[in-house]
Amino acid sequence: MTSVLSLVISATLVCFCLAIALATLRLLRGPSAQDRIQALDFIYVNGMLIVLVLGIRYASGMYFEAALLMALFGFVSSTALAKFLFRGEVIE
Amino acid sequence: MMEPIRIFEATVAALLLTSGALSLIAALGLLRLPDFFQRMHAPALASTLGTWCVALASIVNFSVGATIDLRGTVVIILLAVTAPITTTLLARATVFRQRSSAFIDQEQRSWDEHGAGLHNGQQGEKA
Numbered sequence: 001m002t003s004v005l006s007l008v009i010s011a012t013l014v015c016f017c018l019a020i021a022l023a024t025l026r027l028l029r030g031p032s033a034q035d036r037i038q039a040l041d042f043i044y045v046n047g048m049l050i051v052l053v054l055g056i057r058y059a060s061g062m063y064f065e066a067a068l069l070m071a072l073f074g075f076v077s078s079t080a081l082a083k084f085l086f087r088g089e090v091i092e
Numbered sequence: 093m094m095e096p097i098r099i100f101e102a103t104v105a106a107l108l109l110t111s112g113a114l115s116l117i118a119a120l121g122l123l124r125l126p127d128f129f130q131r132m133h134a135p136a137l138a139s140t141l142g143t144w145c146v147a148l149a150s151i152v153n154f155s156v157g158a159t160i161d162l163r164g165t166v167v168i169i170l171l172a173v174t175a176p177i178t179t180t181l182l183a184r185a186t187v188f189r190q191r192s193s194a195f196i197d198q199e200q201r202s203w204d205e206h207g208a209g210l211h212n213g214q215q216g217e218k219a
Contacts, residue, residue: 015112019119
């Protein structure tokens with residue numbers, strides 16, 4: 001790995017962390033519950049992207065499984081919270 | 093022999109930078125847009141094109157030589173299936189909540205204007 005690619009990976013990770021910080025601001029400030037759920041979903045996607053980039057950085061294929069699990073759990077949690085906004089209960 | 097590796101690394105670097113910029117733009121949109129339904133557009137930027145760029149970068153990075161490592165496509169497919177479901181459910185929940193809160197406001201206003209006894213009569217007329 002050249003130093004240029006290492007630098008680019010660091011810059012990308014900084015971008016993702018900044019995006020997560022901005023989304024956390026929306027998560028704390030959001031006027032309604034659905035804003036907070038949206039911000040949480042965005043944070044999940046960004047964490048998954050960070051794990052994928054770390055897999056490139058450390059040249060390991062094991063990070064794919066972690067990224068898949070994060071995507072799956074993000075989907076399940078966002079869907080459960082949206083269902084909760086509908087009914088007040090998750091499973092009917 | 094050195095040249096193709098250089099090209100691969102340049103491609104990976106460009107894709108990663110694009111993904112980082114897209115994610116940052118999405119976060120800014122999530123923070124700055126005024127309405128919830130407008131804010132709903134912004135995170136799709138990260139969960140579609142940003143994820144595409146990172147997955148393609150990892151495919152290019154891991155498939156050196158004759159073998160192609162296609163594990164990144166699983167992430168793309170999973171997100172392409174799940175992201176619209178989440179967005180649709182959230183939008184429907186938001187419409188439902190806004191409608192029901194508007195209905196409650198209207199009921200409260202007519203209650204305040206006409207009082208309890210008249211309100212019951214109005215309910216009967218409406219029904």
